[in-house]
Amino acid sequence: MSEGPAPLSRLTAELSQLPGIGRRTAQRLAFHILRSDESDARSLAEAIVEVKEKVGLCEVCFNLAEGPRCRICEDPSREVSLICVVEEPADVIPIERTHEYRGLYHVLGGALSPIDGIDAEDLRIAELRRRVEGGGILEVILATNPTTTGEATASHIADLIREQTQVTRLAAGLPVGADLEHADEVTLGRAMAGRSNV
Amino acid sequence: MFVARVEADRVRSLTGVVFEPDPGLTVIIGPNGAGKTNLVEAIFFGLTSRSFRTSDRRDLIPFGSAYARCRVTVSGTGVDHMFMASASRSEGSRYTMDGAKIEQAEAAGHRPKVTVFSPDRLELIKGPPAGRRAHIDSFVAARWPGRAGLRSAFGRILAQRNALISRIAAGQADRSGLATWDSQFAEAAEALAGSREKAVAELGERWAAAADELGLEGPKSLTYRPGAATTSEEILKGLEEKLENDLRLGRSSWGPHHDEIRVELDGRQLRRFGSQGQQRLGLLALLFAERSALLETGGGAPLMLLDDVMSELDAHRRERLVERLLEGGQAVITAAEGELIPERGAILRVAIADLLEDSREVAG
Ligand SMILES: Nc1ncnc2c1ncn2[C@@H]1O[C@H](COP(=O)(O)OP(=O)(O)OP(=O)(O)O)[C@@H](O)[C@H]1O
Ligand SMILES: [Mg+2]
Ligand SMILES: [Zn+2]
Numbered sequence: 067m068s069e070g071p072a073p074l075s076r077l078t079a080e081l082s083q084l085p086g087i088g089r090r091t092a093q094r095l096a097f098h099i100l101r102s103d104e105s106d107a108r109s110l111a112e113a114i115v116e117v118k119e120k121v122g123l124c125e126v127c128f129n130l131a132e133g134p135r136c137r138i139c140e141d142p143s144r145e146v147s148l149i150c151v152v153e154e155p156a157d158v159i160p161i162e163r164t165h166e167y168r169g170l171y172h173v174l175g176g177a178l179s180p181i182d183g184i185d186a187e188d189l190r191i192a193e194l195r196r197r198v199e200g201g202g203i204l205e206v207i208l209a210t211n212p213t214t215t216g217e218a219t220a221s222h223i224a225d226l227i228r229e230q231t232q233v234t235r236l237a238a239g240l241p242v243g244a245d246l247e248h249a250d251e252v253t254l255g256r257a258m259a260g261r262s263n264v
Numbered sequence: 265m266f267v268a269r270v271e272a273d274r275v276r277s278l279t280g281v282v283f284e285p286d287p288g289l290t291v292i293i294g295p296n297g298a299g300k301t302n303l304v305e306a307i308f309f310g311l312t313s314r315s316f317r318t319s320d321r322r323d324l325i326p327f328g329s330a331y332a333r334c335r336v337t338v339s340g341t342g343v344d345h346m347f348m349a350s351a352s353r354s355e356g357s358r359y360t361m362d363g364a365k366i367e368q369a370e371a372a373g374h375r376p377k378v379t380v381f382s383p384d385r386l387e388l389i390k391g392p393p394a395g396r397r398a399h400i401d402s403f404v405a406a407r408w409p410g411r412a413g414l415r416s417a418f419g420r421i422l423a424q425r426n427a428l429i430s431r432i433a434a435g436q437a438d439r440s441g442l443a444t445w446d447s448q449f450a451e452a453a454e455a456l457a458g459s460r461e462k463a464v465a466e467l468g469e470r471w472a473a474a475a476d477e478l479g480l481e482g483p484k485s486l487t488y489r490p491g492a493a494t495t496s497e498e499i500l501k502g503l504e505e506k507l508e509n510d511l512r513l514g515r516s517s518w519g520p521h522h523d524e525i526r527v528e529l530d531g532r533q534l535r536r537f538g539s540q541g542q543q544r545l546g547l548l549a550l551l552f553a554e555r556s557a558l559l560e561t562g563g564g565a566p567l568m569l570l571d572d573v574m575s576e577l578d579a580h581r582r583e584r585l586v587e588r589l590l591e592g593g594q595a596v597i598t599a600a601e602g603e604l605i606p607e608r609g610a611i612l613r614v615a616i617a618d619l620l621e622d623s624r625e626v627a628g
Pocket of ligand 1: 276294295296297298301302323324325326572
């Protein structure tokens with residue numbers, strides 16, 4: 067198979083680095099971009115550059131942020147004595163959608179998983195500890211996924227900070243093995259309302 | 265609930281075979297290679313979309329054909345339901361009830377549970393403990409559906425702990441991470457061991473009674489032999505004590521993954537010292553014990569599919585087995601020769617040759 071012009075192969079190669087995109091799909095996307103309007107192509111390129119330039123991680127909670135702090139940390143109406151701990155930035159979205167929760171977040175960046183080589187040092191657990199030790203935190207809600215790795219992470223964190231503050235876990239009711247990201251609003255809202263001490 | 269009709273459209277050597285079993289006991293008779301086991305497998309496949317002989321459904325596709333398909337009609341609850349399972353090389357497998365796709369968990373509520381005896385399953389009695397653990401865990405899941413996940417939950421935690429142990433042994437991780445996984449391990453191990461203990465306690469006496477009834481003579485017992493402590497505190501303590509050993513081995517050497525469900529006759533393990541016939545009776549008694557436990561606790565009687573169950577049993581014990589099967593519930597058994605089956609008016613006898621002839625006429 068001929069590789070075509072160099073810029074085209076470069077684009078194909080870049081696209082095939084994306085998760086879930088194989089070589090063939092990458093090629094199809096590349097040809098699609100090549101055929102599209104100049105303005106559409108430019109807008110896509112700018113969006114990619116902009117997301118890298120403008121979206122980073124919040125310096126407080128490690129949620130996605132445009133600037134040093136995320137919108138939630140900057141919102142003066144949020145309850146600053148509550149921290150909800152989640153695995154990934156994507157897990158913040160379904161909890162926000164329930165409108166049950168008005169506190170702050172802490173995004174760990176994953177869950178403990180020796181199989182994948184992920185130990186406590188690889189997660190933002192030390193940063194969470196520092197937030198709690200800073201004082202003024204009345205409750206930490208552990209909302210890691212109800213999976214093997216999520217449960218282990220929750221229990222690890224609970225053991226670390228139980229002395230300093232009240233620690234709760236989202237109520238069972240989330241189907242075991244389910245990801246937070248895929249839980250529906252009703253179940254998640256109920257889980258948030260019925261959380262229990264751990 | 266019972267199976268009223270089986271249409272093995274294409275399953276292994278069977279094409280267009282229609283079979284209507286009795287709600288009680290049916291015997292399928294035919295010489296070696298006639299297709300008896302294939303028919304029993306077809307019933308299981310149509311009901312569950314799985315096979316008890318193979319994990320690859322494509323084995324059921326008739327040689328030279330593109331797909332396998334079986335339809336099974338379940339009656340007895342007022343409305344009939346038709347289950348259909350198929351497997352195809354190009355399109356994967358399908359499982360439907362009344363024409364609509366259905367998941368295993370949902371289907372289970374609309375069809376009878378199925379218990380299978382086949383000569384391969386003697387491995388359960390003869391083989392290593394892992395098979396008995398898996399079997400008891402599946403009984404736990406049938407008996408207490410809320411506990412169905414305990415086995416796999418423990419398995420996942422064990423895998424994580426093993427990974428951590430081998431990374432610590434290789435100097436890639438430090439020991440501080442162990443406490444978390446040990447406590448997860450201890451909790452899951454306690455839940456799993458507790459369920460196994462409860463299950464075996466329910467089955468023990470029933471097993472001995474069924475075995476007596478089938479003619480397995482002598483003092484006997486079915487007991488749970490935990491491979492580790494059974495309370496989470498003791499398990500935690502044990503894990504600490506065995507840590508150095510675990511690190512040397514690179515895995516968790518202690519826990520419910522070493523449990524045994526011991527089957528004994530005359531104080532000796534049936535798996536090591538039992539005769540072929542005794543092992544067969546031991547397995548049958550276990551299946552009957554599970555059936556009676558499920559029946560008494562409000563579950564429906566499972567359909568019993570007993571393939572090639574009569575061989576190696578003497579005339580007296582064959583009688584007892586048939587008596588037991590006639591006590592209630594639906595059963596389908598196979599035999600190479602009709603003489604192996606005691607004469608009873610209530611038994612429906614079906615010659616596989618007749619089923620095959622009918623299918624040829626229809627295709628005709
Ligand atoms: N996928 C397949 N397609 C077609 N024929 C098959 C397939 N798999 C197995 N067979 C054939 O089916 C035939 C009947 O097998 P089956 O095991 O049902 O016989 P049986 O009546 O149970 O015999 P036995 O009394 O020896 O147990 C065998 O000759 C076998 O070769
Ligand atoms: Mg056979
Ligand atoms: Zn923030």
